[in-house]
Amino acid sequence: MPTKTSISRESSGLDRLDRRILSVLQLEGRITNLDLADRIGLSPTATAERVKRLTREGYILGYSARLDPRLLGRGLLVFVEVKLDRTTPDVFNMFAAAVRRAPEVMECHMVAGGFDYLVKSRVADMAAYRRFLADVLLAMPGVRETHTYAVMEEVKAEGPLPI
Structure with missing residues (x-):
């Protein structure tokens, strides 16, 4: 037994x-x-x-140090909803490749719902975000529309996984 x-x-x-x-x-x-x-x-x-x-076996993916983004000039955290002009495999692949090359993008997730991707980025301030939006995000292949959410307070960040 x-x-x-x-x-x-x-x-x-x-x-x-x-x-x-x-x-x-x-x-x-x-x-x-x-x-x-x-x-x-x-x-x-x-x-x-x-x-x-x-x-x-892949349970442990690696080890890293958590850094203070404010001390490194990355005090503004933004989340950006991204809608693509077409939802075809080639557009998805081109957008994903462009995101992987953008160091300002910390995370990017394809999501189900009213938009296609959710992008997480850290920049110095709102002026730096404006430059990132214009020069990087809107220049990516297939981007039709974005909606930005600037974080006013991080209530809980990088919490541990329940095990």
Whole structure:
């Protein structure tokens, strides 16, 4: 008869210890393997092997530092709805390629609904946004219309994934 652990592992690919590792790493990516092992109650060797497996299997995509955008001259966060003039595979592909080349674009998501893409960008201020809109976004292939939402306050940003 399967145990509760084997059932949860079969259905999601993760057991309780894997989930604990991911929860800790997502909040404390610089934690040492020794401290992580102590936190989850495994040996350092077993912990390191699990982290390697979770990385190999694609659960852990990488590690990075969170930077303060205001100190780096990127204090204004904007979201932009983008409507394309045609919704054909070639226009989607050309727009996506242009977005990938634009360093000002932090995120871009194709969405279902009243517009085609949602773009997230950080710029210095409204004047910089105006230049980004005119010189970058509106110059992308297929862009017909945009609607911009400037963020007044970030209530919750980059929260951890529920695990």
